[in-house]
Amino acid sequence: MFDHRQTLNEELLEEAMECADRSPSREYGDSRPGSTSAAAATSTTSEVVAVKPGRRVARVIEEVMRSIEERARAVTRKKFWHEEESFETCSSRMNHNAEDGIQMYRNMIPDPVITKGLPTHDEEEMIAFLQNTEHFCLLRHDEMREVVQASLRREYLPGEVVLPEGGHAPHMYIVVGGEVEVFAPNDSGTDSPQRSKRAHPSSLKTQKKWSCRAGGTYCFLDAAQKEDDLQQSRVFHKEELCPEVLPLVEECEAMTHCGKVKPGMVFGLELCVLKDTSPLRYVAGITSERTVLALLPLRAVQQLLGKNPCFSQSVGRHVGEGDIFIPVREFCRYVFMPSAAMNEYLPLWTILDRYTKIENVIHTKLKSNTIDTAAWSYALNRLPENVTTTFCFNLVLALPPFVATRMREEAKKADVRHFLKFGKNKSTTNRTAITYIRTKERRRCTWHLGMEGKTLVLLRDGYTDLLDFLSMLCVHIIESNKLRGRVQGMVHPPAIDILDEYLNNREADESAGLVRDKALELERVQEVLKNLPLTKDEQKGLLDLWQTDCLVKIYEVMMHREEFNVRVDPGVSRKFQTNPFVEWALNLRACIMQKMGLNSHWVPPDDLCIDIVSSNTHCIKNLLSSFHRKHRKAIEEYARRDKRLGPLESWHVEEDAFYASTTGLLSTERTDLMDDYAKALEESGIMVLVDTAMTGLQVDIIPVHALNFETIDTVLQESLKRISGCQGRLDSKSWLQMCQPRPLTKKSTDEMSSPFFSSPKHHSRLDRHFIINMDFAFGAQAEGICRAIFSVFGRRIRSVNVMGKAGGLVGKRGDIQLPKEVLMSKSSLIVEDSQDELRRCRNQGLTAERLRELAGPNVSVHEGRIVTIAGTMLQNVRMLEFYKRIWGCVGAEMEASFFARVIEDFFRQGIANRELETRFAYYTSDLPLGSHASKRTTGASLSVPMTVKEGVPSLYAIARGILENILLPR
Template identity: 25%
Template sequence: MLEQIIPFRYLTPGQREALLTDAVEEVFEPDAVLIEQGDRADTRVFLLLEGSVRVLDRNDPDPGHVKVITAGHYLGERAALFDEPRGLEVFAADRVRALAIPGDRFLRLVHESTGFAQALGGILRSKQGIFDSFTRFHVALLQQISEGAVHLERLLPLYEALHPALHPRVSSRDALDVTALAYAVRRLPDNVTRTLAFFLTDKLPDLYADAGERFAEVPTTARRRTVFEMLPGKSMVLIRDGRSDVLDFICCLCLYAIEARKLRHRVRGAGGLDAISPTDVDALRTIWPNDTEERIREVALHHEDFRIEVYREANDYNSGHAETWCKQIAEATRRLIGIDPADLPADYDVHVISSNTHSVPNCLSPWLGREADRIVSWARSTGHELADDGWQHDHDLAYAVAREYLQAFPEEAAVRAEAEEAAGILELDWTAFTGIAVRLIDTSRVAWGDTDPGIPSSGPNRPSLIVNIDYAFGQQAQNIIANLASLFGRHLRSVNVLGKAGGLVGERGHVAVASGFVDVREDQYLPIPGGNAVDVERLRARLPDRDVHLGNMLTVMGTLLQNRTMLHFNRHIWRCVGLEMEGAWYLRHIEQSVSRGSVREDIRLRFLYYTSDLPLRHDSNLSARLRAVEGIPPLYATTREVLTGILES
């Protein structure tokens, strides 16, 4: 019967025979329970050979709502695939003969057979609609954006239905999820507790062209946003290219509204502030350390009734900012190397590195190269809290404490700046509202004898420019790489995305090397043309105490637009090892540029990520901060690998 049941029909005869050997045939008399609702221990998958079963939701208020599954079908796969308790009760309608497949054996089948996995994935997506809640939320939000106003009260039920992995208590009416609240607050404007109206715009209106002089700028702790307080209670937020930024802002606001409502109900009930447990109060103090009680009072008075206006200049958002940003890079290139990008010699190479804008210049800084030993000695002699964390490379410790060293010896800041300017490292002053900082590096001027010891001590054999850009945000990456590809054209020798990602395998501080990308919006697989140019074995040698995972990366729409079902699905069906937000956007446009001939066919592509969080584990997700000794070694190991690849190409 296996060859007649999809997806089992896509197994080879040998795989079917092996499966039959590992499965167990069982017989169930009428009314016998095959699957008990709520059970977490049993993960078996059943193939019905004879008879039929009834499927019942014990929590359904309509007891007559029963489904029937007949022979020739399978059931029970979600417990094994998604690591979730049994959601429904299944019992025999008559005498049933079934083949029971152990859950781990079923997962092995998914990993061994691509045809089986893809057919199973199609059934889960199309027939069971496991991602329909994301479609409903996304469509509703985009519709409201197109109408110029976002109505949070309409979105909240759709957001709750997502069950975001970072918001595990979203459905609880009473249990405060302080960890999730902290995540949202750190990514929203600091004045969110006292703001009643947000004006989201992709372009500063002419009336507010001098916003930086007229209004107070509002900081955002963990997300680069340009926010101005126009009036008490009203703030203007400049949104970046593409939809990702506005999606992220609204999702964070949804999370905040749900948790603020819980907090308000507690405070306004009997007991006031005393109704909040000491544990939750301590957690709230980590969010608002200086004015905790005042912030709680503001939440209690607010009622989360935000007015949100959205103004868009064009459907593709503020591409003008990216163009202005790119024009600045062209002007800075002329200042640095004396040549306009349009006039570069035929043998001149340009390498783009998308990363934070610290690790690359730090590795190439002659000042840090010469002063690293002194910085490490200072850290250890002063008893710095990071000094005894067991660093494998002293230079990593030097990078970790360099900022504090400069605070202790402020006269060294000018020495560093002068040395790096002489070494051809130029930092651009303004991001043109893109939020993407830029450093340009003329490799002909780098003092290679004084660079990080983990990279070659000599420069490339061709004149080269390194364009080091900060992380793009989601869809913004497409517009950014489009402008850079237009600016440098066939001089673009490599594009290197050196990012941080959520890990679906391994631990925090491990590294993922992408073999391809899965675009979650379309469930589409994008292989890397020519393969990933990262030398995986050399990278592993750089990190002997960390794992390097090679596999697909999942490009998601947002950090809150994912749940455990989605992550487990892509881990097993698409064999993803991690998730990020920009890779598919970069890759898709590079492929288009190559096909049009505007970028060379032999462009080298490197995509590698250090694991900053584990979204399937509540103790290690984005809400839990990464320690320096967890994040800095893989960050610099991947930076050294990218620079080595560029210098040896």
């Protein structure tokens, strides 16, 4: 290589002069071999002398031009990158001085920047390069041009570290020339979820290392490499390596070589997608003078993933082959292992170990000694209340045969009494007693069957509910162990003695019939907690969790010592029992037939119109009953005093604040209005189906033809007036006519054949129109419920509307997610078919613009895909980043794909009506990625409850948007 143009010219001139001196004195024609020209033989000496200088000049010029061409070919580029050439004859290099250390020298690849007198690659050549590069070959030409313009170019010295282990990747790296060696530090564990098992599986590791040969030269050695190969490989003398690079090369001797990245290959892609740190070390190869990389910035990579689905799916397949889903797969493998199906106990401690590898977004202090009271509270609210005194859990899909017939009936009655009284059913303690055990945040049927320490749990499905229960139990075991270890460490005086003294005094008061004041008891508990080895935050968290029973629960944790056994019943007996979902659907049909005055055993009439809404149990009733309009003054006075709500003027819709304060009003100041609330539901014809058939799903049956539109939510009234006016059907008389409820027309079964999508003739209302408002389904339970309800009502179902809460991957808490498509995450399952499934959400009539109008300016609406995951505790940052970047998901939830799968299946089979409408909308309850991104958003975790003003406006905006489409005729 040449340092200056002047040096090049001087060397060429010297060679030209040498060539002139050596040149023969004959003409070009005489240079032909075997020439016997008589003219040359008879030429005079003077003629030869006369022509010799001219011929010499021509010869010198020819030799100089030939030399220049050879040198030019040696230092200039080929037309295409993939043509055969050694790296030494490749494109230009940038100046890198030893004293500059690891400073990065960059220039835009397409720019004609002159470095050491030679230009870099031009834009067209780089585009040709990308057309033969993995992933980038799928880009359009304009996108390739954008990539080239956004890329940075850097050259590395032999042995220089490109990306260290543990470092973040601000770029994606494309190898343009040379090679990059990949090493794995030997002192790091291979079980870390951050370590890519795809990149360096132990079975493929080769023991290679940097080695110093005799004479102080360095080369890359393979234990199986022959000496002849070593002689052919290029080596560098020790003094040729940069002083800053030499220690790094020597460091690699203690590492394991994983492979090499050659020209046309990329690396760092998964780090850009998952925002991980690198588990490997990438080092510029030393078999060439330089290694040239093109660096594509992280922002440009993310833009490509969002714009080009072919590129994103190609990248997704590459990244998905790593270890993103392995921790969840391992957890599921031991939950659903064959021994569980053989009616045996689960390997709980192995499952617990696999749970710790998931590193989910809720249990953030899993590996810390600090007690994670937020995650523990979240888990305990989803476990049976007697978890601290239960040693054996029996998880069943149906009541097992060892339960007596009388106990079966008692169990069902206990379930009904639970929903009537909103509390657990207490019975006398004996061997045959049935006690319903309450689970605060899960409508899961759980009983204590007479014997202490054993609890029977009826799972709602054999997949998501089982995973949810075990993952929550893992959280409880881990945090209980932390608490017990902390308290047992107190020896002067022993903590157990302090707790024992408190419990003896409390039991003595209870035996004497003394009732302790709750406020005084809470102060006493606080004083005792101050003497325990707990931080102030931990004391507050435990006190918020257990209130006055805090010390009792701590004592139970210390005595229990996490000695759990979990047994899963294979459900063989369920084959001989009625499917609870079918029993639930048949009860629902009987109630609707009864409301129409027909025999409950008849087939439903063809003109029956059903709109299904999956929501909570109070939102739809609040909007459609007359209670809040009749008692507006009392509710408003209470709402203005409720500090949680803030000023009513700050609410976009004032009635939302009234709905949020209803529960507090009825349970504290105005308990006398409870009867009025029930009466208002009865006047509107709304019926609550209490018998859930042990599915845990409460149902409201709402006859739309019986509603009085003048007493429903005022925002809905205005919407109906406006939309009816736009359709040209509104005047004062027609509006009053449409508002008034009307009785059902009497028809025989032979006359019930008109389709429900035909235009109504009376009052602009359908004749037999019902809304089935069912409580939130949980996970895979949605599929069983949806199949059962379609099997009963079939084509009479006009729409399916799913609303709920979801974790947000974009935006803020309280925003609305309007999915265009739902994605079933199957990558973490332990089945052969692990391809994620994508299904459309048509969302007829439900638009982002209308939801923004209903929710107000403080709520954003995000359109995109939503991913359905297996459980809230089975999601981690890497998995969510994968679905956000690769699939463009805006949120994560647990039910939508199960609904969509059944609806699509029945639609194709002709079971569902051809004009069936579906709507899906969610409000953002937490920000799983935001809680890890910065400390400012730690309150966005699902373990931290939402404030009233965060969730209520978006919830009722979605409900109003759905009801507008249901109440108006087509």
